[in-house]
Amino acid sequence: MPMSRERSQVQFQRALKSIPGGVNSPARAFGAVGGEPLFIDRADGAYLWDLDGNKLIDFIGSWGPHILGHRHPAVLAAVEDALTRGTSFGAPTELESELAELVIDAVPSIEKVRMVSSGTEATMSAIRVARGFTGRDKIIKFAGCYHGHVDSLLVKAGSGALTLGVPSSPGVPAGCTADTISLEFNNPNKLAETFAVQGDKIAALILEPVVGNMGVVVPQPGFLAACRELCTKHGAVLIFDEVMTGFRLSLGGAQELFKITPDMTTLGKIIGGGMPVGAYGGRADIMAKVSPAGPVYQAGTLSGNPLAMACGIATLGTLRETNPYPTLAARTERLTRGLSDAASAAGIKHTLPHVGSMFTLFFNPDPVLNNTIAGHSDTKLFARYFWGMIEHGVYLPCSQFEANFVSAAHSDGDIDATIAAAKDVLRAI
Numbered sequence: 001m002p003m004s005r006e007r008s009q010v011q012f013q014r015a016l017k018s019i020p021g022g023v024n025s026p027a028r029a030f031g032a033v034g035g036e037p038l039f040i041d042r043a044d045g046a047y048l049w050d051l052d053g054n055k056l057i058d059f060i061g062s063w064g065p066h067i068l069g070h071r072h073p074a075v076l077a078a079v080e081d082a083l084t085r086g087t088s089f090g091a092p093t094e095l096e097s098e099l100a101e102l103v104i105d106a107v108p109s110i111e112k113v114r115m116v117s118s119g120t121e122a123t124m125s126a127i128r129v130a131r132g133f134t135g136r137d138k139i140i141k142f143a144g145c146y147h148g149h150v151d152s153l154l155v156k157a158g159s160g161a162l163t164l165g166v167p168s169s170p171g172v173p174a175g176c177t178a179d180t181i182s183l184e185f186n187n188p189n190k191l192a193e194t195f196a197v198q199g200d201k202i203a204a205l206i207l208e209p210v211v212g213n214m215g216v217v218v219p220q221p222g223f224l225a226a227c228r229e230l231c232t233k234h235g236a237v238l239i240f241d242e243v244m245t246g247f248r249l250s251l252g253g254a255q256e257l258f259k260i261t262p263d264m265t266t267l268g269k270i271i272g273g274g275m276p277v278g279a280y281g282g283r284a285d286i287m288a289k290v291s292p293a294g295p296v297y298q299a300g301t302l303s304g305n306p307l308a309m310a311c312g313i314a315t316l317g318t319l320r321e322t323n324p325y326p327t328l329a330a331r332t333e334r335l336t337r338g339l340s341d342a343a344s345a346a347g348i349k350h351t352l353p354h355v356g357s358m359f360t361l362f363f364n365p366d367p368v369l370n371n372t373i374a375g376h377s378d379t380k381l382f383a384r385y386f387w388g389m390i391e392h393g394v395y396l397p398c399s400q401f402e403a404n405f406v407s408a409a410h411s412d413g414d415i416d417a418t419i420a421a422a423k424d425v426l427r428a429i
């Protein structure tokens with residue numbers, strides 16, 4: 001008997017009447033797979049329960065933050081303690097310095113850091129600071145990299161085209177993206193050509209050092225080093241957007257794993273442990289430009305919010321104490337091998353890139369190196385896989401082009417149950 005989704009369906013109809021598309025962020029709607037989202041009642045460890053009481057193994061973790069799993073005791077205790085003191089003061093607290101120090105200790109390139117309330121705010125602010133610091137306007141991004149819904153970053157120009165940015169959303173004036181150059185990921189030659197022509201006008205290069213937002217795309221050997229060298233040579237600020245990879249791939253993020261030092265880093269997701277926190281930081285001379293230390297304005301009424309800081313401190317503190325990264329990588333290795341074997345046994349062409357605890361099963365015969373190749377994936381097959389896995393109690397991101405996350409709360413039993421589900425689903429697909 002198919003699982004009941006009646007209560008979710010009723011609540012989705014209700015939400016549609018008052019909220020655009022029924023959701024407060026488009027990734028939550030099941031548009032890419034057809035159908036309606038599950039409404040969640042509660043979560044614990046590696047599991048979610050929807051309103052109809054279905055228990056699901058969760059490989060989304062709130063789209064990244066829950067590397068420790070849901071309701072980690074140390075995190076809950078810290079938030080409860082902060083709550084007894086009040087929810088927001090609009091004045092400095094010790095908690096802000098504590099989280100800033102944890103970040104600076106963990107992330108090699110960050111000397112000074114500013115807290116904001118989302119990843120979008122972090123990237124938007126980092127771009128502004130990079131422009132203020134260099135006195136230049138142009139920025140380079142890579143097609144398929146997502147940096148939040150910042151006007152100037154909502155661009156995905158045609159592959160490899162050295163064109164002016166074209167906005168990918170109505171409401172973004174062409175003027176906002178006129179200084180955005182969009183290039184193909186993993187193509188250092190095109191990047192070098194672009195710098196050769198316009199290097200003295202380029203304020204910053206921003207990228208996801210391991211991409212999560214076109215599904216997981218791994219930087220090819222030498223690509224990140226080329227980004228670093230070209231920025232240094234042309235005096236542009238290298239910004240690693242580690243909103244997803246920060247504290248995920250290692251405590252120091254992708255920059256620690258790949259040993260490349262950016263000038264600035266943006267953070268989000270895990271840094272708040274499930275509360276709304278983002279941050280941007282980097283070289284002290286660059287961050288000295290940020291108001292009120294310097295002239296580049298950036299502010300936030302709820303920035304450094306005490307509940308959010310307490311949640312972030314407990315999360316990063318627990319990560320530092322427990323170092324779950326080797327175990328996470330081993331479990332992810334085991335899971336991806338199992339999923340890949342299941343797909344092969346079913347005769348399904350696929351590729352399964354993974355780094356640390358991030359992975360994507362692409363229904364794509366070729367190695368996915370960039371947005372164009374990712375676009376060749378079989379999204380219809382993905383939709384059938386997605387719904388099959390839901391029916392088997394496994395909650396995956398509802399799009400082919402997203403990263404899946406393993407958390408420290410997933411047991412070997414959860415991994416094995418997921419592989420068994422995938423065998424069933426892929427065989428029948």
Ligand SMILES: *Cc1c(COP(=O)(O)O)cnc(C)c1O
Binds near residue numbers: 119148
């Ligand atoms: C999620 C994400 C963002 C945006 O963060 P929000 O908190 O959703 O605004 C930016 N960059 C990357 C790499 C992300 O994964």
